[in-house]
Amino acid sequence: MIKKLLTKVLSRSSQKIFKTPQDDTQETRTLTSDIDTNLQILHDFFHLCEDIVSKEFILNLPTSTRSFIIYADSLCDPVMINESILKPIMQENYFQVQEITTMNASLPQIILKRILINHQAKPVSDIQQLSNFLLNGHLILVIDGYSTAIAIAVQGYEERAVNEPSSEQNIRGPRDSFVESLPTNVSLLRRRIRSSRLKYQSMTLGEISQTKVGICYIQGIANDKIVKEVKVRLNRINIDSIMDSGYIEELIADESLTLFPLVQNTERPDRTAASLFEGKIAIIVDNTPSVLIVPCTIVSLFQASEDYYNNNIFATLIRIGRFFAINIALIAPAITVAVFSNNAELIPLNFLTTVAGARSDLPFPISIEIILMELTFELLREAGVRLPRTVGQAISTVGGLVIGQAAVTAGIVSPITVIVVSITAIASFVFPDYSLGTSIRILRFVLIILSSFLGLFGIVAGLMVILFHLCGLRSFGVPYLWPIAPLSVRDLKDTFVRAPWWAMSTRPSLTTDKESLRQASKQGPTKPDKEVNDQ
Amino acid sequence: MLLFMSITTTAILFVPGIIVQKTGQSAWLVTLFSSPAGIITLLIIMKLGQRFPRTSLPTYSEIILGKVIGKFFCVAYALFFFTANTLIIRECSEFLTYSLSSGTSMIVLNSAIVVVAGFGAFKGIEVIARANQFVLPLFIISFVCLFGLALFKADYERLLPLWETGIQPILLNSVAPASFFGEIVILLMLLPVVNKPREAWSKGLWTIFTATAFLTICALMIITVIGPNLSGHLLFPLWNLAKSLEYGNYIQRIEGFIFFFWLTGIMIKTTLFYYLTCFMSAQIFGFKSYHPIICYLAPLQVASATFLVSNTIQFQNILGKYWPPFGLFFEIVLPLFLLLVAVIRKKGVGGSIR
Numbered sequence: 001m002i003k004k005l006l007t008k009v010l011s012r013s014s015q016k017i018f019k020t021p022q023d024d025t026q027e028t029r030t031l032t033s034d035i036d037t038n039l040q041i042l043h044d045f046f047h048l049c050e051d052i053v054s055k056e057f058i059l060n061l062p063t064s065t066r067s068f069i070i071y072a073d074s075l076c077d078p079v080m081i082n083e084s085i086l087k088p089i090m091q092e093n094y095f096q097v098q099e100i101t102t103m104n105a106s107l108p109q110i111i112l113k114r115i116l117i118n119h120q121a122k123p124v125s126d127i128q129q130l131s132n133f134l135l136n137g138h139l140i141l142v143i144d145g146y147s148t149a150i151a152i153a154v155q156g157y158e159e160r161a162v163n164e165p166s167s168e169q170n171i172r173g174p175r176d177s178f179v180e181s182l183p184t185n186v187s188l189l190r191r192r193i194r195s196s197r198l199k200y201q202s203m204t205l206g207e208i209s210q211t212k213v214g215i216c217y218i219q220g221i222a223n224d225k226i227v228k229e230v231k232v233r234l235n236r237i238n239i240d241s242i243m244d245s246g247y248i249e250e251l252i253a254d255e256s257l258t259l260f261p262l263v264q265n266t267e268r269p270d271r272t273a274a275s276l277f278e279g280k281i282a283i284i285v286d287n288t289p290s291v292l293i294v295p296c297t298i299v300s301l302f303q304a305s306e307d308y309y310n311n312n313i314f315a316t317l318i319r320i321g322r323f324f325a326i327n328i329a330l331i332a333p334a335i336t337v338a339v340f341s342n343n344a345e346l347i348p349l350n351f352l353t354t355v356a357g358a359r360s361d362l363p364f365p366i367s368i369e370i371i372l373m374e375l376t377f378e379l380l381r382e383a384g385v386r387l388p389r390t391v392g393q394a395i396s397t398v399g400g401l402v403i404g405q406a407a408v409t410a411g412i413v414s415p416i417t418v419i420v421v422s423i424t425a426i427a428s429f430v431f432p433d434y435s436l437g438t439s440i441r442i443l444r445f446v447l448i449i450l451s452s453f454l455g456l457f458g459i460v461a462g463l464m465v466i467l468f469h470l471c472g473l474r475s476f477g478v479p480y481l482w483p484i485a486p487l488s489v490r491d492l493k494d495t496f497v498r499a500p501w502w503a504m505s506t507r508p509s510l511t512t513d514k515e516s517l518r519q520a521s522k523q524g525p526t527k528p529d530k531e532v533n534d535q
Numbered sequence: 536m537l538l539f540m541s542i543t544t545t546a547i548l549f550v551p552g553i554i555v556q557k558t559g560q561s562a563w564l565v566t567l568f569s570s571p572a573g574i575i576t577l578l579i580i581m582k583l584g585q586r587f588p589r590t591s592l593p594t595y596s597e598i599i600l601g602k603v604i605g606k607f608f609c610v611a612y613a614l615f616f617f618t619a620n621t622l623i624i625r626e627c628s629e630f631l632t633y634s635l636s637s638g639t640s641m642i643v644l645n646s647a648i649v650v651v652a653g654f655g656a657f658k659g660i661e662v663i664a665r666a667n668q669f670v671l672p673l674f675i676i677s678f679v680c681l682f683g684l685a686l687f688k689a690d691y692e693r694l695l696p697l698w699e700t701g702i703q704p705i706l707l708n709s710v711a712p713a714s715f716f717g718e719i720v721i722l723l724m725l726l727p728v729v730n731k732p733r734e735a736w737s738k739g740l741w742t743i744f745t746a747t748a749f750l751t752i753c754a755l756m757i758i759t760v761i762g763p764n765l766s767g768h769l770l771f772p773l774w775n776l777a778k779s780l781e782y783g784n785y786i787q788r789i790e791g792f793i794f795f796f797w798l799t800g801i802m803i804k805t806t807l808f809y810y811l812t813c814f815m816s817a818q819i820f821g822f823k824s825y826h827p828i829i830c831y832l833a834p835l836q837v838a839s840a841t842f843l844v845s846n847t848i849q850f851q852n853i854l855g856k857y858w859p860p861f862g863l864f865f866e867i868v869l870p871l872f873l874l875l876v877a878v879i880r881k882k883g884v885g886g887s888i889r
Contacts, residue, residue, distance in 0.1 A: 471665035485665040
């Protein structure tokens with residue numbers, strides 16, 4: 001009901017079909033064979049774009065032919081243009097070329113086939129297509145007398161080098177992370193999956209920004225229906241620009257009114273590749289280091305890639321720890337509020353005296369106290385993210401002092417509150433997925449307020465509502481709580497526990513299509529009968 | 536679809552503890568005797584389900600009984616679900632006031648319960664089932680832990696004068712828990728949406744057996760730990776059982792823990808009944824969606840749960856004396872009647888019943 005109302009209000013403004021202003025002026029136009037007209041067309045097209053430069057020159061043909069190149073100064077490598085494009089074209093002795101004398105082939109064809117053989121070059125004649133090439137860092141070569149131009153790839157712009165992932169760090173396992181460049185990101189994946197079955201399809205989204213978006217999946221492993229659904233949803237997007245994969249995440253999610261991430265995002269290539277082997281689909285967006293993975297279940301948000309590299313027993317324990325951590329992060333402050341304000345009888349007696357003594361002359365009730373401290377912590381966290389790195393040190397010192405000692409000694413909050421808030425804070429950093437953490441942060445406040453009104457029952461009521469909500473969520477048709485509810489016993493091997501690799505014989509059954517088997521069976525550890533030294 | 540029936544397990548658990556105590560130390564036998572009621576209900580429902588596959592109660596009751604009586608029949612059932620839900624909400628809030636939120640006013644608790652249940656009901660049956668599936672393992676584990684801990688405290692001498700009261704009071708008193716077993720009648724509504732109706736029979740039986748086992752163990756534990764005399768006077772003996780458990784200085788006050796799972800179980804049951812009430816009335820009045828009804832029924836439900844029963848004693852009386860025959864009437868007699876009429880008038884798919 002609320003959702004309907006909301007969508008109604010929100011979508012009123014976009015009733016008209018979205019149309020770019022350029023659509024009216026430039027219908028499908030093609031190049032002419034006259035060079036001056038061509039030059040004029042392109043100049044008009046890129047009017048007031050000073051980074052698009054053109055240069056005229058004469059080709060050494062039997063009859064000297066005028067031609068010009070046009071390229072985006074900001075996107076191309078000048079050395080490459082001079083050394084490996086212009087030089088060969090200018091220096092080529094066209095008299096020797098047989099075809100030119102017999103006039104069998106057109107000049108652009110010859111240049112494509114004979115001179116620019118070590119470049120990615122394509123003939124273009126459509127203006128729109130040409131401008132696309134140009135804005136993607138191609139150099140366009142136009143020759144007088146021909147209505148076909150040549151687009152040559154000479155991209156060269158600053159890129160961040162592949163670094164360690166900043167938000168998902170690990171001790172064991174690969175340390176590279178995605179960067180802002182789409183080709184580099186695809187290469188990081190391709191290096192891990194050297195198979196023709198890793199499919200990569202790209203499309204351009206964003207009417208003006210023309211952002212490249214790529215879908216990766218492994219054919220035969222990914223569920224065809226989900227792949228199709230992803231494509232349908234991506235094609236439905238009609239927006240002017242895409243700055244980050246977050247745009248796409250919200251545009252393709254199943255449900256708009258939810259706090260929980262319905263699309264997983266990661267900056268780790270190894271994690272993405274592993275997800276592809278589970279039949280998931282990666283959506284890579286240009287200019288974004290975070291890659292989207294769909295479908296996403298809440299369990300997958302608990303899985304760190306390191307779990308799969310470490311000893312499985314250790315990984316299992318860590319995972320169980322994470323499940324505890326999420327519970328602590330979600331309800332620890334709320335329970336404290338409920339127990340201290342309503343049900344003090346639940347505290348063991350000898351502890352109660354200490355607590356009551358500490359709390360006896362504090363100005364606020366515990367609910368206010370906890371909310372206050374949680375808010376302070378949230379502020380500190382936000383400040384820590386936004387601040388320049390040099391000031392960060394100062395903030396953490398001040399924050400630590402304010403939150404910790406000073407507030408207690410000043411008699412504003414009780415030590416218990418500080419302990420609870422800090423435990424909560426630590427617990428909320430445990431799970432590997434940042435966006436899940438944000439939803440937990442919000443829900444924590446909701447639960448604190450509920451429990452201050454209704455006590456423990458308030459927490460239960462709140463948790464029930466969350467549970468109902470979670471049960472109703474789906475990500476690309478996959479229930480969000482799967483494989484816990486609906487229960488799939490076979491798939492529990494990778495939820496609370498991380499089964500040893502030799503036992504992970506099947507892929508997750510809901511996301512994969514045909515090939516459910518991961519490996520040959522019975523690869524478990526075997527012991528030789530005799531020791532090596534035994535005779 | 537899924538194991539809806541497990542919902543009944545969660546729900547059945549807490550109340551019989553109240554009533555059964557009247558029979559003293561032989562109370563645990565009562566639960567054993569009452570389970571046939573559940574089996575009978577299940578049998579009737581399955582037969583009806585076979586005759587009218589994939590159709591719901593309102594549709595086929597009209598086929599069997601004719602339009603007017605059929606409608607009347609359905610209204611009666613909607614009212615039954617409504618009353619049952621009222622009682623469940625009341626049970627829940629009674630428990631809350633008894634256990635942890637003693638100061639809170641009944642109306643606030645009831646509204647909170649109804650809001651949560653309404654939210655769940657709004658999401659539909661699939662969500663309720665999944666939520667149940669999520670909670671059930673936790674629920675069972677917590678109770679197994681509880682029973683495990685209680686095992687050490689148990690004093691089996693207390694069971695001893697077996698059959699002291701004779702068989703009669705045991706049988707008489709088994710009517711009350713029987714009405715709870717009869718709650719499996721919700722299957723009447725759920726059967727059409729179950730994904731694998733063929734498995735419903737075996738799973739339903741399973742549910743009844745596990746529920747019986749649980750209840751029997753529960754009654755046994757209460758009697759052995761607390762003793763028949765004291766537990767007869769307690770409103771929620773199981774709660775006191777949890778409260779009394781204490782091992783050294785480490786394991787104390789586990790009832791707070793149990794409270795959580797207990798409450799979630801009750802909440803899911805309320806949600807289910809709420810859903811059924813709304814779904815049923817929507818079908819009777821031919822609404823396209825049951826969603827608006829949730830909003831209309833919510834204040835009614837709160838009001839009825841708060842004001843219909845004035846105090847705890849009266850509530851206990853209703854649960855113990857008046858509700859069981861009333862409930863059993865709807866749970867066994869009416870479905871049986873429906874089945875008989877269907878057989879006589881030869882409605883539905885084939886006369887042959889496997």
